[in-house]
Amino acid sequence: MRLIPLNSRRVVKFNPVDESLTEIGPDLGDERRKWVCGVLADSGCIFCAPRRARQFLKVDTINGTVPLLDAELSEEEHRLSTMRASGALAMLLMAVSTLCLPMLDTS
Numbered sequence: 001m002r003l004i005p006l007n008s009r010r011v012v013k014f015n016p017v018d019e020s021l022t023e024i025g026p027d028l029g030d031e032r033r034k035w036v037c038g039v040l041a042d043s044g045c046i047f048c049a050p051r052r053a054r055q056f057l058k059v060d061t062i063n064g065t066v067p068l069l070d071a072e073l074s075e076e077e078h079r080l081s082t083m084r085a086s087g088a089l090a091m092l093l094m095a096v097s098t099l100c101l102p103m104l105d106t107s
């Protein structure tokens with residue numbers, strides 16, 4: 001599992017076997033709220049939508065690399081991307097809570 005760097009300086013790789021955490025990729029800076037969500041592609045890469053970052057982030061789970069994609073967003077694209085990413089995250093959270101919360105009922 002890879003953890004998207006919302007506020008951290010690097011992507012974190014989680015190994016569920018030994019429960020270890022390893023930082024991978026370059027230092028992404030100390031800006032807060034850089035990327036908010038990611039989508040796993042068939043290629044094994046996770047593409048992360050920018051929140052305050054100006055570029056999309058690609059996490060290559062096969063090679064362990066974390067490049068920034070070359071295309072820098074315009075001000076309007078950045079604003080729309082942020083809105084879409086926030087909406088997608090909200091929809092995901094609603095789906096998870098709808099599916100999982102009934103399972104957590106202990107009454």
